[in-house]
Amino acid sequence: MIPVTKAYLPNKEKYQSYIDRIFQSGWLTNNGSLLQELEGRLAEYLGVKNIILVANGSFALQLAYKALDLKGEVITTPFSFIATTSTLAWEGLKPIFADINPRTFNIDPGQIEAQITPSTSAIVPVHVFGNPCNIEEIQAIADKHNLKVIYDAAHAFGSEYKNQSVLNFGDISTLSFHSTKLFHTIEGGAVITSDDELAKKIRLMINFGIESPTTIDSVGTNAKMNEFEAAMGLCVLDEIDTIRQRREDIWQDYTNKLSNIVEMQQWSEHGKNNCAYAPILFDSEEQLLKIEAKLKENDILPRRYFYPSLDTLPYLDSKQICNNSRNIASRILCLPIYPNLKLDDVQKILNIMETN
Numbered sequence: 644m645i646p647v648t649k650a651y652l653p654n655k656e657k658y659q660s661y662i663d664r665i666f667q668s669g670w671l672t673n674n675g676s677l678l679q680e681l682e683g684r685l686a687e688y689l690g691v692k693n694i695i696l697v698a699n700g701s702f703a704l705q706l707a708y709k710a711l712d713l714k715g716e717v718i719t720t721p722f723s724f725i726a727t728t729s730t731l732a733w734e735g736l737k738p739i740f741a742d743i744n745p746r747t748f749n750i751d752p753g754q755i756e757a758q759i760t761p762s763t764s765a766i767v768p769v770h771v772f773g774n775p776c777n778i779e780e781i782q783a784i785a786d787k788h789n790l791k792v793i794y795d796a797a798h799a800f801g802s803e804y805k806n807q808s809v810l811n812f813g814d815i816s817t818l819s820f821h822s823t824k825l826f827h828t829i830e831g832g833a834v835i836t837s838d839d840e841l842a843k844k845i846r847l848m849i850n851f852g853i854e855s856p857t858t859i860d861s862v863g864t865n866a867k868m869n870e871f872e873a874a875m876g877l878c879v880l881d882e883i884d885t886i887r888q889r890r891e892d893i894w895q896d897y898t899n900k901l902s903n904i905v906e907m908q909q910w911s912e913h914g915k916n917n918c919a920y921a922p923i924l925f926d927s928e929e930q931l932l933k934i935e936a937k938l939k940e941n942d943i944l945p946r947r948y949f950y951p952s953l954d955t956l957p958y959l960d961s962k963q964i965c966n967n968s969r970n971i972a973s974r975i976l977c978l979p980i981y982p983n984l985k986l987d988d989v990q991k992i993l994n995i996m997e998t999n
């Protein structure tokens with residue numbers, strides 16, 4: 644079976660050696676030495692000032708909303724994984740959708756301003772499939788209306804914008820380190836900010852607000868990453884260049900062969916594709932369903948990322964209709980892409996696509 648993605652498992656002996664260290668120290672969680680080592684190495688690898696490792700990417704978003712004290716309405720994209728919207732709803736915020744650009748699949752800055760009301764407190768764009776948003780335009784709107792910007796950068800590990808990490812923009816960016824993501828820690832996530840005060844606040848928030856054994860001045864929760872997860876991250880990070888190269892080879896194969904048959908995502912001219920996903924766009928949903936069925940007959944399981952469009956979620960009671968997002972959601976399919984996917988299997992997928 645060839646799934647859309649497969650968790651990357653690093654060298655087992657190396658992971659074992661980290662586990663031995665955990666057993667020797669007896670320190671399993673709470674800002675342990677492996678976690679600190681991983682934070683330091685990630686800050687350097689990504690080129691970011693403050694990175695706070697947390698339990699998962701959804702928690703990273705919720706902490707960002709709390710740390711920035713968001714209230715009322717938040718403008719976001721209808722074309723994303725459910726967590727972008729569900730975290731807002733979970734925190735009692737009202738998601739308001741601005742439609743997407745049908746070529747880049749990212750929130751269309753031109754659609755944001757019309758959605759701003761006196762209740763709006765922030766914009767939560769997503770760098771969809773790692774593709775950098777139109778950062779300057781979004782920041783200009785935020786500055787004009789005094790709004791916070793939180794980038795859900797769950798797909799954007801290693802993505803760059805104008806020769807620096809895309810994570811360096813907005814008030815906060817968040818990452819997911821779930822097993823299926825480009826870089827993972829089994830479960831995990833991160834909050835990134837260049838604001839030291841904000842970073843300090845979030846560090847307190849993830850550990851119940853405990854400042855010292857006798858001081859607890861603010862409300863917090865438990866959003867910590869443990870040492871076993873950090874160990875996985877250290878192992879995967881050692882192999883990240885190979886992981887990225889393999890993904891790029893697969894992505895290149897798909898692009899070479901398919902760009903005449905189907906539409907591909909238009910990538911930002913200011914950054915390079917991090918090859919986290921391999922989305923393709925069919926002319927119609929009918930064609931998508933036909934090819935998806937053919938691939939399934941051959942034990943190849945692509946995924947309809949992202950479907951459905953989030954403006955159709957029943958629990959939101961939203962009256963908004965985002966036509967671009969609904970249209971793209973109905974025609975998009977993500978093809979299998981992961982480091983251990985064999986180029987022979989990529990060829991098999993391409994043959995099925997080309998003959999149908």
Ligand SMILES: *Cc1c(COP(=O)(O)O)cnc(C)c1O
Pocket residue numbers: 699700701702723724726727769795797798819820821831832
């Ligand atoms: C994966 C993902 C998340 C959630 O991350 P978890 O670590 O699974 O909680 C949030 N937003 C987007 C866009 C994602 O793809």
